[in-house]
Amino acid sequence: MLGVLVTGLAIGALYAATALAYNVMYSTSKVLSVTTGHLAMLGGVFGAWFVTELGWHPVPALFASLAVGAFAGWLTDVIAIRRVLARSDEHLWLLSTLALATIVQQGVALWWGTEPKPFPRLLPQDFTAGLADQKYWLPIGTTIVMAAALELFYRRTLYGKLFVAMSEDAFAARARGVETDRLRAISYGIAGALGALAGFAAGQLTFAFFAVGLTLTLNGFIALAVGGLGSNVGALVGGAALGLLNAFSANLIGGEYQNTVSVGLLMLVLLLKPEGLFGSRRVRPV
Amino acid sequence: MDFRRPLAALLLSLATASTAWAESPIRIGWLSSLTGALSSAAVAENQGVQFAVDEINQTGGIGGRKIELVTYDTQGDPTKAVNFAQRLAFVDKVHFVIGPVNSGESLATVPIVAKAGIPNIIIGTIDELVDPKRFPRAFRAINTNRQWITAANDYALKTLKKSKIAIIGDTSGYGTSSAKTAAELLEKAGVKPVFSTLVDPNKTDLTDELAKAKAAGADVVMPWSAATGLLARLLNARGDMGWKVSIVGHPALMAPAIRKLLNKPEYWTDAYAAGYVSMTAGADGKLPAATKSLVDRMRPKLGGAEIDFMFWWVALGYDTVHIVEHAVKKAGGTDPAAIQKALETTAELKGVYADYTWTAEDRNGFPDVGVVMNLADSFKDGTYRAPKAP
Incomplete structure (x- = not known):
């Protein structure tokens, strides 16, 4: 059972990290971008490419992967968000981000191939380490650090406070001279880098595989909805809960019910607590 | 009664018909998931299909008729496969359909091709894809699951x-x-x-x-x-x-x-x-002669180096076109009913991937001993x- 717990937590950490990236983008745009999981996929694929194909050391490969993720995040804003938000209040971003996600996925498939490829070993460790293997602990540790860093960023830095201000009321922030378009672009770049970091850290678990993106987009969203939109603690708890539920349902009742359990969890939480476990119920004064 | 003029007209029309038969190409529709998640096998099969078509066309075609290959990339998506199958049947009006590559796509397209009465060479492995009663012109080349x-x-x-x-x-x-x-x-x-x-x-x-x-x-x-x-x-x-x-x-x-x-x-x-x-x-490290011959002939096309993918997909693609060639020759044309008759009376047709036998009751051509x-x-x-x- 310890094995199920650790593997569940490891994959749950990846879902949680995806949910954190969702939150960063949501804070400045109120958009849930379908490309979020694909940012993590890019981190895994480019990380593997830099190390195994180009022969780079993992450290520069990590920073280069973060740069790729940040660029992809910024591109999401430029291509799929900026114009859509400027022209319509409707949820057309769902279509524009879905289109971009599909383009990114197909582009990676054409370039990288459709079969999973290996992700390199990042730390010297034998494969017989069992549950102490880095493939489990790297995503768990990275996600915890990522959440802590985001909290510090929001509380201690000027940009973080501006993000919070935009998240509270973008119109009011703009009225007070905040460059909301620029901030949104920065937030998408940060989310891209975070997603890529998560994909890089979990690469040994997921392999470098073009199709991982859509799975993470879906499961990251479930983690976010369960934990509470906008809450980083909620993202962590939601991700861990989803990962553990998936692992234990596969163990106890069989893999064929794994996805049913995930979506069932989402429906249950939305019915009982629509704002999520740690989300805030906003009351609009009229 | 002067019968010379009608006789001349009859001879002329027969000659024209025979020229038209000789000249009109044999159109083969090829449904292949060349891109997307399921593309590895399809890309290799496509190499075999293309190679067989080129070989046959370079030697004058089938009975003087060139093969015209109409390829559609289904991307492994059954919805796209259905649209392309309909296009092949009703717009391109092909004589044969090969594929699709994946069983999931084939489940969706086989009834459409069968309804249009077009002979279909099946390369999906699941049982439901062949049925002599429901899909009398669907003949499986690949083994079954x-x-x-x-x-x-x-x-x-x-x-x-x-x-x-x-x-x-x-x-x-x-x-x-x-x-x-x-x-x-x-x-x-x-x-x-x-x-x-x-x-x-x-x-x-x-x-x-x-x-x-x-x-x-x-x-x-x-x-x-x-x-x-x-x-x-x-x-x-x-x-x-x-x-x-x-x-x-x-x-x-x-x-x-x-x-x-x-x-x-x-x-x-x-x-x-x-x-x-x-x-x-x-045990001697040698491949069967037909396989070795195809490997040697195709190697330059595949880059000249060692082959780094499963060659059986290439051989299967290659054989599907030669099955069409065999059927057209045996039927004396592309009439679908004659093609059906020709294929369901085919025994031990020599191929690279396998030797194929179909009967009126069994549309699975791959022999058990081939696995x-x-x-x-x-x-x-x-x-x-x-x-x-x-």
Whole structure:
């Protein structure tokens, strides 16, 4: 059972990290971008490419992967968000981000191939380490650090406070001279880098595989909805809960019910607590 | 009565008709998932199809008629496959349809092609794709899934002499039905699997499943999944656990893509996958003559170096076009009813991938003896080796 717990937590950490990236983008745009999981996929694929194909050391490969993720995040804003938000209040971003996600996925498939490829070993460790293997602990540790860093960023830095201000009321922030378009672009770049970091850290678990993106987009969203939109603690708890539920349902009742359990969890939480476990119920004064 | 003028007109019309027959191309529709998640096999098959078409056209075509290949990329998507099948049948008006490549797509297109009355060469493995009553002009060239499973079961029970079998299928439609069929066939042979489970094809770790199989006393693990990532994880979990247990199952177990996904190369030993006699080197290391000849002829087209993908897909694609050639020659044209008659009376048609036999009652052309177990880690230059007798 310890094995199920650790593997569940490891994959749950990846879902949680995806949910954190969702939150960063949501804070400045109120958009849930379908490309979020694909940012993590890019981190895994480019990380593997830099190390195994180009022969780079993992450290520069990590920073280069973060740069790729940040660029992809910024591109999401430029291509799929900026114009859509400027022209319509409707949820057309769902279509524009879905289109971009599909383009990114197909582009990676054409370039990288459709079969999973290996992700390199990042730390010297034998494969017989069992549950102490880095493939489990790297995503768990990275996600915890990522959440802590985001909290510090929001509380201690000027940009973080501006993000919070935009998240509270973008119109009011703009009225007070905040460059909301620029901030949104920065937030998408940060989310891209975070997603890529998560994909890089979990690469040994997921392999470098073009199709991982859509799975993470879906499961990251479930983690976010369960934990509470906008809450980083909620993202962590939601991700861990989803990962553990998936692992234990596969163990106890069989893999064929794994996805049913995930979506069932989402429906249950939305019915009982629509704002999520740690989300805030906003009351609009009229 | 002067009958010279009508006779001349008749001769002229016969000559015109015969010229038209000689000149009009034979149109073959080729539904292939050239891009997308399921493209690996399709890209290789496409090489074989193209090569056969070029070879036949360079030697004058079939009875003087060139082949015109109409290729559509279905991207592995049944919806797209349906649209393209309709286009082939009603817009392009092809004489034959080859494919689609994947069983899921074929399930959607076979009834459409059958309704249009067009002969269809099937290259999907699941049972439901052929039925002489519902789809009388659908003829399967590839083996059935049951033939793979039977070969794997027989190898575990009769050759390895192991009967405590753990079945692991993935949760896709293919994995689920294959795992079920494997269990049914084992039970028919008097063996009840000691453990059976389904796992998500993207599951990141199979240690838990293997631990359960070990606890159940399994001496063979039988995976039924085409997902190379999942199969590599299975081999890695077995290796990391240090469990000495044989793995016998789906051909994807010996896909070259697995090699790089393994934690250690030795994790691939004691693993056996269903393969083909035509693609298996003998004890002398030599391939069957027809296979070697095709490899040699195609190698320049494939870049000249060692072949780094499973060559059987190429051979299958190559054979599908030659099946069309055989049918047109035997039927004396492209009349669909004559083609059906020609194919259902075909016995032992020599191919590279296999020798094909169809009858009025059986549309599965691939012979049982064409399947053989291969050593999973024996891939070399597109082909495999058979394991030594234990």
